[in-house]
Amino acid sequence: MDYDVIIAGAGPAGLSVGSELSKELKVLVIDKKEKISDCHRSWLVPDLCVQGGNAQEITQCAHNGVTHFLTKTFGGACVKWDALLKYYFIDEHKVLPMWGDILESNGAKILLGCLYQDSEVEQDKVIVSTSEGTFTTRLLIDASGYNSPIRKKYNIMEKGYYWWSVYGAIVEFPDGLNDMEVGDYMLWQTFKDTNAHVDTSMAHGRPVLEYEILDDKTAFVFIFYLRKNQVEKDMMHEEFDHVLRHEKSMKNYENCTIKEWKFGWYPMGGMNSQKVAEDRVTFIGDAGCWTAPCGWGFSFVVDNYKKYAANLLASINNEQFDKCHLVNLIQLSVRTKSQVLIDQITTHFLANASAPMLDKFINLFEPGGPLGDKGPLLCEKLFTLTLSDDDVKFMLKVAVKYFDLRELMHIMPHEDYFLLLEEVKEYVEAEVLDGLHELLSIFKHKKIRSVHINGFDFS
Numbered sequence: 001m002d003y004d005v006i007i008a009g010a011g012p013a014g015l016s017v018g019s020e021l022s023k024e025l026k027v028l029v030i031d032k033k034e035k036i037s038d039c040h041r042s043w044l045v046p047d048l049c050v051q052g053g054n055a056q057e058i059t060q061c062a063h064n065g066v067t068h069f070l071t072k073t074f075g076g077a078c079v080k081w082d083a084l085l086k087y088y089f090i091d092e093h094k095v096l097p098m099w100g101d102i103l104e105s106n107g108a109k110i111l112l113g114c115l116y117q118d119s120e121v122e123q124d125k126v127i128v129s130t131s132e133g134t135f136t137t138r139l140l141i142d143a144s145g146y147n148s149p150i151r152k153k154y155n156i157m158e159k160g161y162y163w164w165s166v167y168g169a170i171v172e173f174p175d176g177l178n179d180m181e182v183g184d185y186m187l188w189q190t191f192k193d194t195n196a197h198v199d200t201s202m203a204h205g206r207p208v209l210e211y212e213i214l215d216d217k218t219a220f221v222f223i224f225y226l227r228k229n230q231v232e233k234d235m236m237h238e239e240f241d242h243v244l245r246h247e248k249s250m251k252n253y254e255n256c257t258i259k260e261w262k263f264g265w266y267p268m269g270g271m272n273s274q275k276v277a278e279d280r281v282t283f284i285g286d287a288g289c290w291t292a293p294c295g296w297g298f299s300f301v302v303d304n305y306k307k308y309a310a311n312l313l314a315s316i317n318n319e320q321f322d323k324c325h326l327v328n329l330i331q332l333s334v335r336t337k338s339q340v341l342i343d344q345i346t347t348h349f350l351a352n353a354s355a356p357m358l359d360k361f362i363n364l365f366e367p368g369g370p371l372g373d374k375g376p377l378l379c380e381k382l383f384t385l386t387l388s389d390d391d392v393k394f395m396l397k398v399a400v401k402y403f404d405l406r407e408l409m410h411i412m413p414h415e416d417y418f419l420l421l422e423e424v425k426e427y428v429e430a431e432v433l434d435g436l437h438e439l440l441s442i443f444k445h446k447k448i449r450s451v452h453i454n455g456f457d458f459s
């Protein structure tokens with residue numbers, strides 16, 4: 001056997017998991033790119049994920065972090081607050097070589113300019129064909145990203161959720177930051193003329209702009225779409241160029257120069273989307289749909305690579321290479337699953353709501369707004385998957401009063417209910433059934449026959 005493990009893909013997932021496995025195993029990492037630091041992404045990571053993954057070493061590749069959150073829509077929503085949680089801007093060109101150095105110092109081999117072509121699983125090994133030759137291994141790890149050829153070979157499809165399509169650039173400001181400050185994070189900026197109609201939902205076309213001011217010279221600025229399909233790169237480039245160069249409210253970017261293009265696509269992950277494996281083949285990172293619904297796939301890697309590698313190492317040492325075993329190596333807690341579900345429902349809302357409804361959603365989090373002083377923190381906790389049960393109850397109580405339920409129910413397309421129901425099933429079994437039993441016993445004792453919520457009659 002040539003290797004214990006072959007990893008296809010030297011992105012953050014492949015290199016981080018490989019850096020752990022190579023402490024004990026003979027590892028080969030292959031990637032079609034020419035340089036280990038090549039990367040079309042830029043990463044923001046919540047400290048909670050660094051702590052959760054015991055991955056403090058990546059902070060040596062961090063510079064600054066978010067200090068202010070901002071929003072600005074053409075409809076007039078303009079919410080700002082000082083960041084309450086801690087976040088890092090991770091330098092992608094440093095963190096990838098950092099993991100690569102660990103791999104190599106552990107004796108692993110990294111073969112760049114090497115395209116994965118095919119693989120065949122036999123009784124006790126996998127034969128991997130690449131542009132640089134054929135290798136045998138006990139286990140193949142697919143870390144080749146959102147467009148994985150291995151996932152396609154096994155016909156593993158995403159379940160028809162939404163795709164985040166992202167296009168932007170690292171830009172430099174020769175004349176300074178204008179009115180912006182290091183650490184500003186524009187969460188949500190929209191423009192009237194990037195829309196066929198003001199009421200068009202994101203799922204039907206409207207892009208949103210975000211930016212992060214990385215240091216006193218540089219920003220990462222990008223547009224993103226949230227649709228059922230991936231948006232073509234050329235189309236995104238055209239729209240991005242228009243926004244950056246012609247939108248009046250982007251005056252601060254007037255003289256900026258493009259340093260590096262950034263782009264990519266990822267599907268909205270769910271509670272069980274990471275449960276993919278085949279005999280002697282595992283899938284990690286974007287190839288394993290390790291994306292939270294809001295697309296923080298790098299943060300998911302940071303939070304999970306050490307735990308995942310430890311579980312995988314135990315399986316390899318026990319010769320457990322069957323699909324049924326490998327599929328369970330990532331275990332999300334019921335609490336994390338419920339957070340993912342809430343995030344998923346929010347993402348469905350973001351994709352399908354009209355611009356005025358989204359303005360209403362943004363205003364929900366305004367400091368001193370409908371959620372009171374807790375608004376900003378609840379927004380940060382929502383997107384970092386750290387809401388407590390009490391936070392969720394409080395938010396739901398306020399949201400039911402704040403939104404018209406009938407309006408909300410019309411937002412989501414019917415086919416999405418079924419997709420969500422499938423996800424909810426397991427959570428319902430674990431958590432909500434208890435709640436329902438409790439509710440039924442209250443009805444029984446109080447002999448309540450009907451309830452009215454926001455004009456709805458639940459008889």
Ligand SMILES: Cc1cc2nc3c(=O)[nH]c(=O)nc-3n(C[C@H](O)[C@H](O)[C@H](O)COP(=O)(O)OP(=O)(O)OC[C@H]3O[C@@H](n4cnc5c(N)ncnc54)[C@H](O)[C@@H]3O)c2cc1C
Nearest residue numbers: 009011012013032044116144145264285286296297298299
């Ligand atoms: C523009 C953008 C911004 C983002 N910002 C954030 C953020 O702020 N925070 C966050 O947490 N997440 C963010 N993400 C998500 C994050 O980048 C991804 O989830 C993460 O990169 C996934 O890592 P990966 O290793 O699984 O895949 P990738 O990073 O895609 O790496 C896959 C590797 O496999 C290689 N490969 C592919 N096919 C083959 C083949 N056939 N043969 C050999 N090699 C192959 C590729 O060259 C690549 O190096 C962002 C994504 C994008 C697109």
